[in-house]
Amino acid sequence: MQVWHFSEMAYHPGWNELGNQLRNVIPSRVCDPKVAADLYHRYLDEWALCDELGLNIMTNEHHTTATCIDSVATIPMAILARETKKVRLLCLGMPIGNRMDAVRVAEEYSMLDVISRGRIEMGFVKGAPFEVTPANSNPATLMERFWEAHDLILKAMTTHDGPFNWEGKHFHYRQVNVWPRPYQQPHPPVWLTVNSPESAFVGGQKGYVIGVLNSGYQRTPGIFEAYRKGAADKRRTAGLDRLAYMAMVGVGRTREEGYRRADQVLDYSRTSRKVGAQFSFPPGYQSPQAYAQALQMPGYGSGVAMRNMTLRNGKQADVFKASVDEFIDAGICFAGTPDDVFDQMKAFYDHVGGFGHLLMMGQGGHITHEDTVDNLTLFSKEVMPRLSELG
């Protein structure tokens, strides 16, 4: 199993002042650039440490939010491409339906791949619903733009005999000719994020790695199964190396210490949904049926509807109030001593039929730098060596 350390680079010092809205509407005067500078350097130091610990690195991006000030995912990727030497660098990912210049994305990924000497893993994501507002990207045509960008980026990275023409529905270039060409041939591995069986099926058809985020005990098996069906549909076998699962992780020398760390990392789950309902359901992002269902949910508009988390027995818990034990029960968090974490991972792994990548949120929320370093170190030394026992 490959393990990837992920942080959203939260600007947690602003959370109290901002209250119940942490996205889209928040004024940037709340962000002190001196504090932000310290945070960026700290998070980058934690990622740099991963190179010594043997943990791979994952970045992402969000916009207009205090939950994630990594607004350009390729910037930390670029710094780490130079600062690290061994581990792989995953960007999960690039919201290509929201990037108006797809060729520029091909250039960024190619350049990163060359600088890192072929250590880039290339994520293409639809992006969270609230991302269309900062990008002013039309949600009703997002997926057709996504797939056109996907086709164009891959063609741009794999065409090496001079310019080609692209006059599509959303992107127009007469002379596409990307320099440098990628270090990995024909191109870096492609990842997608997936949140439903339908999109997992498409991922399986294409043979890409899918990252499934916090989908827990209830939803993950169906998503992985749909991936295998998609692969079978194209007469492909889906190895475990095609399946990635993201969870929050808190490891300690004692159970209490591990739980305390997990509890702090879980501030990610408690804050990431502090967003107006209208930003979570931009029209066209979901099907009209799913959107209508949201409009009819009790609490729609007051945020209640988006706070649910499904426990292993199918019951709902409120993520704003849930305990670490409930997050563990839901399959969203692995926490405690190294033995606890291994046992919880094994139970989850067996339940979902296995996966080849753990996308580990080892930093999140208010957890301190010292605790993060110890969390990552303990995981790499005490848990990671045992992961081969999983199957």
Add this chain to the structure above:
Amino acid sequence: MEIVDVRGTPVEAHIAGSGSPLLYLHPEQLFDQTRPHIDALAQKWRVIAPRHPGFGTLAMPDGFRSVDDIAYLYLDLLQKLDLKDALVVGGSFGGWIALEMCVRNTNRIGKLALVSSVGVKFSGREERDFADLFYLSEEQLYATLMADPARWAPRFRELETAAVETIARERQATAFYGWKPYLHNPVLKRWLHRIDVPTLVIWGEQDRFAAPSYGRQLAEHIPNAELRMLPGAGHYPHIEQSAEVIKMIEAFASR
């Protein structure tokens, strides 16, 4: 609703009443709440009320991308139904379609009535002429759109699922056509002088979505246009003051 084949493109349309023809172009949302207004219009005119592509249950026609496409489709519809001297009535988004039709060709159009129409950009680059449909919460949204939101705002939890899905589909189609540029065609103002039919512009006095000053500018930019303000109405006067809107249109049409 019947399906009219317009040069190979199926168009869903409500056709009712008798008398002189009235092409009714509905606003961006709340079609169910708009039906009583269409029925009332059909008491006086032969009403043809197409469901704009993407808003109803029919699949989006191949290659459709913008309001221009709807305008051409409806010009073809006028021809197909051999309508002459038609009165075109457009509300909000439907008004935008009507404007796009009229700057192209008014051969089959006798008069134009715009009810709180969108579609034209008058303000500067750092202002918006219309409140942001996609930024406001549901509560703020209907407070902006309606003079009396407590009475007229849809209550999603009390509606049938199918009715809420209709609204969801309408919003998706509105985003499709109007997300960027936002509910307007940047060059339309340049061509408004081509509208060569008598035009009535009706505006709700309590329109907080597109201010009455916008209606005034629209009327000023159309060569033969008059503006009528309507008290007790927000952005959807056809819902809040249906009878008054019809009275105004009738007086205008009979001149």
